[in-house]
Amino acid sequence: MSAIPGEAQATRPGLVACRHCDTLHAAVAVEPGGMAVCSRCGYILLRQSRFSLSFWSGLTAAALVIFIIANGFPIAHVSMLGKTVHASFVGALWLSWENGHHILAVMTGLVGFWLPLTQLCFLFWALGCLRKGDLPPDFRVAMRIYHAVGPWSMVPVLMLGIIVAIVKFAGLASLQPGPGIWAFGILTFMLTALSRLDSERLWRYAEEAGLAPLSRDNGLSPEAMVACPVCGYVQERKAVAETGCCGRCGSRVHKRRPNMEARVWAFVVAAAVVYIPANVLPMMEIRSLMGSSTHTILGGVVELWRLGSWDLALIVFAASVVVPITKLVALVTLMLARRWKGERQQRQRTRLYELVEFIGQWSMLDVFVVILMAALANFPGMSQVIAGPAAASFGMVVVLTMLAAMSYDPRKGWDQESAPGGSD
Secondary structure (H helix, E strand, O other), X not given: OEEEOOOOOOEEEEEEEOOOOOOEEEEEOOOOOOEEEOOOOOOEEEEOOOOOHHHHHHHHHHHHHHHHHHHHOOOEEEEEOOEEEEEOXXXXXXXXXXXXXXXXXXXXXHHHHHHHHHHXXXXXXXXXXXXXXXXXXOHHHHHHXXXXXXXXXXXXXXXXXXXXXXXXXXXXXXXEEOHHHHHHHHHHXXXXXXXXXXXXHHHHHHHHOOOOOOOOOOOOOXXXXXXXXXXXXXXXXXXXXXXXXXXXXXXXXXXXXXXXHHHHHHHHHHHHHHHHHHHHOOOEEEEEOOXXXXXXXXXXXXXXXXXXXXXXXXXXXXXXHHHHHHHHHHHXXXXXXXXXXXXXXXXXXXXXHHHHHHHHHHHHHHHHHHXXXXXXXXXXXXEEEEEOHHHHHHHHHHHHHHHHHHHXXXXXXXXXXXXXXXXO
């Protein structure tokens, strides 16, 4: 493992396993602001923050307050023919539910409200435990939940959806930004910063404080060791085989993800099938005094272009068309090209997998835009936006492709370059 940047660094006992190639490294002390990368595949193993636990606790508390403001106040005030609508994200969720779009309301409510709130609450609680120097028994369960909800927190995507929805509707009525939109903008930056505090980093804080056991190098071969995906604890594979759970945090542990091929292909095929109605069926229906019209995903892109917002049109096109297709093609490529050998080829496959992970949630943009447009244009008899059947289908495409990426195990490709690690 190499540290960047860094000069002379003191080696400390412990092991770190790369999540992407399963190479074991001796843990090193990384200077503030530095990071350590895997010498084999280049994956970032460790990042050392310049800030203290007190700073992160304060930032998390501030993010919770901003979260309440963002969801408790309107994102915009819309006026039309003497009537005014105070549109908020929570109001948009309730309106979708009242209109019978239950799947859409639940899906967007989870990824835009409940899971981000859960993430912030668990993080604030965990940081408080670490600051007090005491890990309660339920810390392990809390970190497993925190790890699970992390990829599904989509506030940055929601923020972009708010901007797109406001631009689409700005020319149809008098619109004034509300406190909620500014709060969502601030919250986006806060959550981006806090995303560095994943479950493994929090457990590393516990290690540094002497509150959790370190991964020890007991002289066994890498094939005899297994790393926990939640806390990063490297332990004997034989000991894990008896219980199937991590000895430190209690999460399920496997040397390799079981039934990877069947799970990935099932999710990819399901996503490809659902992607057809998501593009063919209407994404939303716009009703006004002049009549009604339906719009597909590409129709929404064309409308933005005609309004002169070519930059947002390109963003929506990328998030709604390019990203889903890229994810599907990339996952199929990763599955079909597993026999490619050579370190260079495996590094390219690893970078491709990292791309799929990075762009995973951004396809939810159009789904957010639809429910926000419905809230902004809620003027019965004058102007209304009704979510179409494609909205729920497109949301399912996002969920299925993310599940496919989570089921894929990049370590199996690196097994071809050395002795196979097997599977549990």
